[in-house]
Amino acid sequence: MEYDSKAFERSTLLATRTKRRGFTLLEILLVIVILGMLAVVVITNLSGTQDRAAVKLTKVLVEEVIPGDLSRYKADMGHYPTEEEGGLQALMKKPSDETAAAKWGGPYETKEPKDSWDHVLRYEHVPAAGDQPEGYKITSDGQDGQPNTEDDIKCQYPPEQTS
Numbered sequence: 653m654e655y656d657s658k659a660f661e662r663s664t665l666l667a668t669r670t671k672r673r674g675f676t677l678l679e680i681l682l683v684i685v686i687l688g689m690l691a692v693v694v695i696t697n698l699s700g701t702q703d704r705a706a707v708k709l710t711k712v713l714v715e716e717v718i719p720g721d722l723s724r725y726k727a728d729m730g731h732y733p734t735e736e737e738g739g740l741q742a743l744m745k746k747p748s749d750e751t752a753a754a755k756w757g758g759p760y761e762t763k764e765p766k767d768s769w770d771h772v773l774r775y776e777h778v779p780a781a782g783d784q785p786e787g788y789k790i791t792s793d794g795q796d797g798q799p800n801t802e803d804d805i806k807c808q809y810p811p812e813q814t815s
Contacts, residue, residue: 719790725742791807
């Protein structure tokens with residue numbers, strides 16, 4: 653039997669190519685670790701952005717959108733909704749009283765106003781007193797959902813007078 657060196661080189665070269673086609677376990681683990689570290693960095697950065705966006709969106713709702721709805725309600729009805737009229741619910745539901753229903757131009761809101769964390773906004777009617785005109789207070793309990801904490805977002809009209 654004769655030794656064919658060219659055939660041996662071809663089979664060795666083919667075997668080498670076949671072995672090098674895949675990745676080693678170490679290479680795969682290294683890629684997984686790098687992707688995991690990138691995911692942690694991206695998620696950390698995005699979570700802060702989402703939190704800030706949720707706060708900004710709620711501020712716009714509490715300080716601009718709902719006050720605009722309340723102003724339109726007052727223009728039609730002659731006063732801001734009271735708690736007896738349902739508070740913010742009065743923006744969505746036509747009054748049962750015929751006289752009030754004739755003036756009502758709503759709905760001023762199509763669904764119950766909630767903040768970015770799906771908490772219902774709190775509303776308080778502030779009746780006129782002395783030289784202070786009628787007004788309201790709107791509050792979001794913030795991300796923690798607890799009233800009277802530092803993350804609450806508030807709007808008051810008219811603004812509180814500071815001495």
